[in-house]
Amino acid sequence: MKKIFNITFTILLVYFSFYYTNKVSNFIKDKDPIMFKIKSNLNKYYKEPINAIINDNTIIPGVSGLTINVNESYTKMKKVNTYLDNMLVFDSVKPTISLKDNLDKLVISGNKINNNVSILLKINDLDILKKLNNQDYNYLLSEDFINNNIDYLKTINNNIISINDNINLIDYCYTNNIKSKSVCNKPTIYSNPITYNYTYNTINNLDNGSILTYQVINDNSIKEINKVISTIKNSGFNIVNLDTLLIE
Secondary structure, rough: OOHHHHHHHHHHHHHHHHHHHHHHHEEEEEEEEOHHHHHHOOHHOOOOOOEEEEEEEEEEOOOOOEOOHHHHHHHHHHOOOEEEEEEHHHHEEOOOOHHHHOOOEEEEEEEEEEEEEEEEEEEOHHHHHOOOOOOEEEOOHHHHHHHOHHHHOOOOOEEEOOOOEEEEEEOOEOOOOOOOOOOOOOEEEEEEEEEOHHHHHHEEEEEOOEEEEEEEOOOHHHHHHHHHHHHHHHHEEEEEOOOHOOOO
16 A cells, blocks of 8 residues: 555656646746747737638638747747747638538639639540640549549649549549539539630639639630630739639
8 A cells, every 4th residue: 555655646746846847947938038029929920710601502711810839939939049020930720610611512712812713624635635734724524534544644733623523533523503512522613614705704704713614625725725824814813723722
């Protein structure tokens, strides 16, 4: 019994020793001018997250906020023993309402904060796809096309979208039925393909976060796409892939 008591007492002593040491260390740290300065800037640098916008069965992703990581910032600055704004370390603050928690909704746009747009190219010809291979484009492909060209598709870094999500290779699902609900375990994109008057219809649909879909069937389509790209860029928009457009 005495032995058990001694062991218990020793464990408690060690625990309280660590606890006391930690309290003293935190007290000293809090009195450090560097720590004081970091904490005094918490509100200044805090960026509120923006929740995703849900309307019926559709969603527009939100935007993450930022907050100072106090301890990591302090550790970094102590190495030079001075406070510097450019040495602040930040953590991301995720929105309360987020795309990742609402995969049953249809994604109709990226957030409206950034002037980014995404291009989806509906292609059913491997030669056409190779001519348009650009990492900033996303490819809307049929299940048969994916299965028939899977070796090539594994070599590209583009996002691949398909109606059928039973393929490990795809990054997003797709529907052109705005009234449907997603049953996909990945974000489902809703966007109607532009099949004629590419430039005119692009300008009419161009906005921050736009997801623009084009059906590309031949070399003439490629020429039209190249004109569209110039129009989008000259209008002050950035063309990014879906991973970038939908990030929160």
